[in-house]
Amino acid sequence: MFKNKIPLLKVSLPKKKILISKLSKTLYSGNIAEGKIVYEFEKNFQKKFNYINYNVLAVNSGTAALHIAYMLCKIKKGDEIISSPVTAEPTNIAILHAGGRVRFADVNPLTGNLDPKSVEKNINKNTRAICIVHYGGYPAEVDKIKKIAKKYKLYLIEDCAHALGAKISNKFVGSFGDFSIFSFQAVKQITTIDGGILLIKNKKFYKKAKRIRWFGLTKSLARSKNRIKDLGYKYNMNNITAVIGKLQLKQINKLNSISIKNARLFEKAIKSNPNLQNSPIAKNNKSVYWLFNVLTKNSLRLIKKLNYFGIEASKVHVLNNIHPIFNSNKLNLKGCEEFYKKILHIPCGWWLKKSKRNIIINILKNFK
Ligand SMILES: Cc1ncc(COP(=O)(O)O)c(C=O)c1O
Structure with missing residues (x-):
């Protein structure tokens, strides 16, 4: 019925004129591998989100960032990491x-x-x-989980792939874990085409992580002086994607503020309809709504209705424990099942025009 469906998520790039001019300068500079621009991107990222207590490592995906973080937890055979089934698979595959x-x-x-x-x-x-995953951009209960991690002497990892710019008590998410990761994959709040950041609290771990990012080698040392002791990978970010990243950091506030403005209107509509529910956000916390959550017993019917009016809506992810590789199919996770049954996500970002937003609001208000 509708030729131009409103997508649930959309790629956002800096203005063509600015991006292409910066990109072509770097592309033909002779320095396209990991170098100065990657390190500038790391510094800018740290400054922008006030991660002063962390060492910042740019990598070529959020999955790579997770893999390094988990490696640094010194996992031995049989060791376990407690995680959530409500996420994208890379959180758990890594x-x-x-x-x-x-x-x-x-x-x-x-x-x-x-x-x-x-x-x-x-x-x-x-x-x-x-x-911990800050699912959809809604901050998780970090304070309580951090206390548990401390009590049992466990590492804490924050998967912030959905939540760049979200806050807990005035601090950006990512400021609480031993390690925190971000993804700049195609449809994330900011994209570098593919890319990621790993925040690391401990300086020693940071040095090791830097080697893991580059085959196990110390990049600043001559090859002849290097001796690989730990297995590393080719997980580095390159100067080309870092050029995009640097420009994207200038846009993130604006993009997030549009999502928040749209979210406020949706939340109001949902509140007025007893058949729907918002995801609660603690008083001092701030979501950035990479995914906007709507909860209803009739989620499939609401998805169908939105789709009929040209609005893409879906559950986006599946409960990860359904994958046989995790050997966890038969778990009795009542919260997960209830969430998955009721959840649907609707478009909430910068690409949503007022007229389409009003269609969504009307549907939300009147859904029975
Ligand atoms: C919650 C979550 N964690 C991790 C990742 C992995 O990020 P990337 O695609 O950059 O490897 C994603 C992205 O798909 C994600 O949604």
Whole structure:
């Protein structure tokens, strides 16, 4: 019926004139590999989000950032990382890359974020770390989970792939873990085509992570002086993608503020309809709504209705424990099941024009 469906997510790039001129300058500079521009991007990222207590490492994907973080947790055979099934698969696949086992905990059925009580219940002698996902850009219960991690001497990883710019008590998400990761994949809030950032608290770990990013070599040392001790990968960011990243950092505030403005209108419409529910956000926290959450018992019917009016809506992800590779199919995760049954995501970002936004608002207000 509608030729031009409104997409749920959309690639955002800097203005063509600015981007192409900067890109072509770097493309023909002779310095296209990891270099000065990557390190500038790391510094700018750190400054922009006030990650002063962290060392910043740019890599070629969020998955690479996760893999390095999990490797640094010193996983041995049989070790477990507690994680959420409500996420994109890379959060959990990278645990397997690092040789660990995924132990799925349950989530809050209204947010899809890890339930601290379930996290604590799942701790055993094999647990090494907890990975929190700020699902959709809605901040997770970091304070409680951080306390649990401290009590049991576990590493804490924040997967902030959906949540660049979200805040917990006035601090950006990513400011709480031993490690935090971001993704700049195609449809994330900012894209570098592909890319990621790993934040690392501990300086020693940072030095090791830098080597893991580059085959196990110390890049600043001559090859003849290098001796590889730990297995590394080719996980570096290059100057071309870093050029895009640097420009994107100038846009992120504007993009997030549009999502927040749209979200406020949707939240109001949802509040007026007893058949729908918003995901709650704690008073001092701020979501950036990379995905906008709508909860309803009739989520499939609401998705169908929105699709009929040319609005793309869906559940986006599946509960990760359905994948046989995790060996966790038969878990009894009531919060996850309830969240997955009720959730749908609707377009909320900068590409949503007022007329389409009004169509969504009308549908939300009147859905029975
Ligand atoms: C929650 C989450 N974590 C990690 C990743 C991995 O990021 P990337 O695609 O950059 O490897 C993604 C992206 O798909 C994600 O959504």
